[in-house]
Amino acid sequence: MTEPSRKKIGVEVSIAVSEAVKQCDVDVVSAYPITPQTHIVEHLAELVAQGELDAEFVPVESEHSAMSVCAGSVAAGARTFTSTASQGLALMAEIVYCVSAMRLPIVMVVANRSLSSPLSIWNDHSDAMMVRDSGWIQVFVENGQESYDHIFWCFRVAEDEKSLHPVMLNMDGFILTHTIEPIEYWEDEMVKKYLPPFQPKFRLHPEHPLTMGAFGPPEIFTECKKAQDQALIATMPVIEKAWEEMEKICGRKYSAVETYRAEDAKTLLVTMGSFSETARVAIDEMRETGEEIGLVSLRLWRPFPFEKFRNAVKNAENLIVIDRAMVFGGPGGPVASEIRSALYSGKKRPRIVNFIAGLAGRDVQPDDFYQMVQHAKTKIKDGTEDEYEIYGVRE
Amino acid sequence: MINLDLYAPLMLPKEELFTSGHRACQGCAEALAVRIVCKALGRNSIVAMATGCMEIVSSPLPTTAWQIPWIHVAFENAAAVASGVESGLKALMRKGRLPHKKITIAGMAGDGGTADIGLQALSGAMERGHDMIFVCYDNEAYMNTGIQRSSATPFGASTTTSPAGKVKAGQETWKKNMPEIMAAHGIPYVATACSAYPIDLYEKVKRAALVKGPAYVHCLSVCPTGWRIPSGDAIRYGRLAVETAAFPLYEVIDGKYQLTFDSPKLKPITDYFKGQGRFRHLTPEAVARIQERITRDYEKLRAKCENVNK
Structure with missing residues (x-):
């Protein structure tokens, strides 16, 4: 067992989450601003602007396009991150369903917030429940440390060849996103050990042309959906293993x-x-x-x-x-x-x-x-x- | 000279990247447009396509007509998906995770996926300046779902949601000017084209691919099914659309307009309308009104163009 690093610093959980995304060395971040997700993407934009994170930051014109950009970039083989909440998740919901069926391993943080109307920017789980059946791997975290730790977990679980599923990290808006908590950061070496580079078997590239997102006539649609259900259930060992390995790396034990x-x-x-x-x-x-x-x-x-x-x-x-x-x-x-x-x-x-x-x-x-x-x-x-x-x- | 026109298409690359065996209707000039566009794009390309006729006819599982990498996600987001592919490849090449190579990224959609439901995503992608081409295959209605009107349907055309009846004479609005909207984004290249002019279409897509930054090609694609014309007449009507200036061919390169087809004497719009079921209900007064608008719009366009005698 690796000796866990013990240094804790007081930091806003949103900032810690974006620092974890940076440590994962993502290639593309695409997002549209919505409270209470903003601090996460603002900090990522800042990291890109300062040259601390080498990624394309794509500031899109809607959440629908945010998820669509993510679909394109992960299909091209890039490690991809986005974040949203509430109305934003509702607007992108159509594409949320598409990307899981297309097995595109995007990682998304949902800063959980209630759905209108009446308009409210504050926390509940109505946004996440709206996409409950979207075929994503979905976790809910309890606190800041857990939020930070689970960014690494999300990418590992999403991109594992035996998984290839998008993963949604649900963290309560404001209650977690805007709270300053003592967080124990991982050393970059720990991340390297825990999270292998993203090497997709299938990607959009002229060297090996393939068709992604084809049309499913009735003769084949049901079979596609059964395969998708089985594939999601079959991620369970990958999920469990990612928690076991995390305990070995950072000493914290999590489970389903x-x-x-x-x-x-x-x-x-x-x-x-x-x-x-x-x-x-x-x-x-x-x-x-x-x-x-x-x-x-x-x-x-x-x-x-x-x-x-x-x-x-x-x-x-x-x-x-x-x-x-x-x-x-x-x-x-x-x-x-x-x-x-x-x-x-x-x-x-x-x-x-x-x-x-x-x-x-x-x-x-x-x-x-x-x-x-x-x-x-x-x-x-x-x-x-x-x-x-x-x-x-x-x- | 006419004979040269006939033989020129034989000069196009022989390799088919959008292959036969797809399920487009007989005489579909949109499938022809896709075929020519793909020849111009070449093998080192990736296509992101919107839901619509061309997506449905080309990709029923487990078959595909695409010999180049192709992705479809939804109806309104082809431009956003294409911009994501471009961003992903750019980051991977910069970070040394993929070898550097010029790959052309093309978004494609019909007129609905471009001018209506896809307009926001397209505007965003163009404004952000991604190095990509977007091709609109404009058959002037939602043909895939059964000929419903779009904002690109021309004034007077009868569709299933703008039907000609006792009190209404078909579409009551003028065709949305998508190329102008794209030109207003200040992107380096905008062009109109038509698959009835294959060499012109081919060359414009080639130019669009060479441009650094966003490029937009708006291709009129005659739909025999939706326009209610015989399936062998798609090319003839494509030519008439251009010769009457119902659909003028031009380019906007770095903000500079130039006509790519100019006729000293335009044919009357009646030549174009004659034989099209979608216009058969039009009264002479309605036709005169449309003729007036087309002439005026064409003069406005000519006035902007730098390569014509004024």
Whole structure:
């Protein structure tokens, strides 16, 4: 095991993320400004302007073109990065679907922000949930260090010959992007060791002409989609291996599903993104009062880690799933729905209580988790746990 | 001299980079345009194409008509994809990850993918100054989806979404002037062309490829299916479009205009309209109005050109 570097510096997470992109020596960055993604691309533009990063910075006229430029450059064999949020992700959504089906390994940071209307620049997961089924590998990170570390992970997972999938890193807008945190940077040597150069088997080049993005008549379309589904599921070993290798390089251990004080807990909170860090604080406080409670933090959203998740909750009687996005007229939040599906076929099924909280940046503090846990108990007692609830609405 | 015209196309390179076996309609002058453009681009090229007739007919899985690298992503983004390919190759060559080599990058789209849904991405790519060519194959409507009007459909033409009826006489707006819009971007090369003039089209694409920076070629591509003409008449109508100045041929090189086809006496627009199903409903008054506008536009264009007697 390599001796991890211990030097930590206080830095805004957006800046740390762009420094990681620089350390990956990307060839092309294409982006369109949108809050709260701006600090990431501004810093990358600065690094290019100062000659610290040798890349083409393509300042496009829309997010739709940002993703389209990325498609072209990665098809030409260039390591490619973009970042967006909210309305920007909505505008580029058409191309988000195209590039995964075309197996173009783009890395994108989504600085998660709510979707209009009403217009809001603040954080929730409605943007990411809109492209849930786009065929990308999707992760949610909890804090600044994790955001920084996962840039290397994203490129490694995306470009691996056994993967060749675009990867979306979801980090909560403002809550993470605009926070100054102590971050432990990797030495360039560590990056070199962890992330091999991008050497695509297929690329647009006159020396070996090929046709990319052909038209799929009905005789072949279904087969294409099955192959795509299988290919995404088959990235799981690449994903796991990239986390294992990361631990060897920097000493930090990550996995698809993480648990905290969950072993003997009858009740488990289930969260994704920066919620998880606050939830840990809440759990420590609740444990002190004798509450048998733990946490399951879902890091990998696609491909969904079914086996790991089922295993993490196998002894729990109650799951309190806290979503950060709406599913209008639907069965509850997107994460809760997913989890119900994942557990439905099991012999022993926990009760699932679903809260939707923290929309458009509304603060969710440790006490709010406590309130939700207490409220969940009442709902279970009343037998109303199947009805989802939007937490903290002023009525 | 007429005979020379007939034999000149034989001087084009023999190698086909857009091969036969594609599924274009009989008599499609757009497929002909793509074929000639590819001959001019040559083997060291990469094409990014928009969704549309040419994309659909040339790439049904698992077949392809393309002998050069080709990518299609969506309808409105051919220019953005092409600019991405250009940026990627530029970075890789500069960083020593690919050997230095002149590779021509071409974006291609129909009139819808250029003048309507693709206009923003095209404007962005041209403004950013990528070293690329963009070719618009203009058949004056959304032919792939069934002859719906676009902003490039000429005034008076009947399409499935601008049908001629009892109270309406087809398209009620004038054709959007895409070459002028491109020239207004201040790019080094803009040209109009038509596959009924193959040598002219070939030479213009060659010139566009040699330009450092963005170049735009707007190619009128007659569509027998959509224009409702016999499939053997595409070339004749392409010529008539130019000879009547319904579609004048010219170049704008570094801001300087020059006509590449000038006739001392233009043919009347009726010669062009006659036999086209899309114009058959037009009254003499409507035709006179169109003639007036075409004459005026042509005079305005001639006034800008430096190579004509004024």
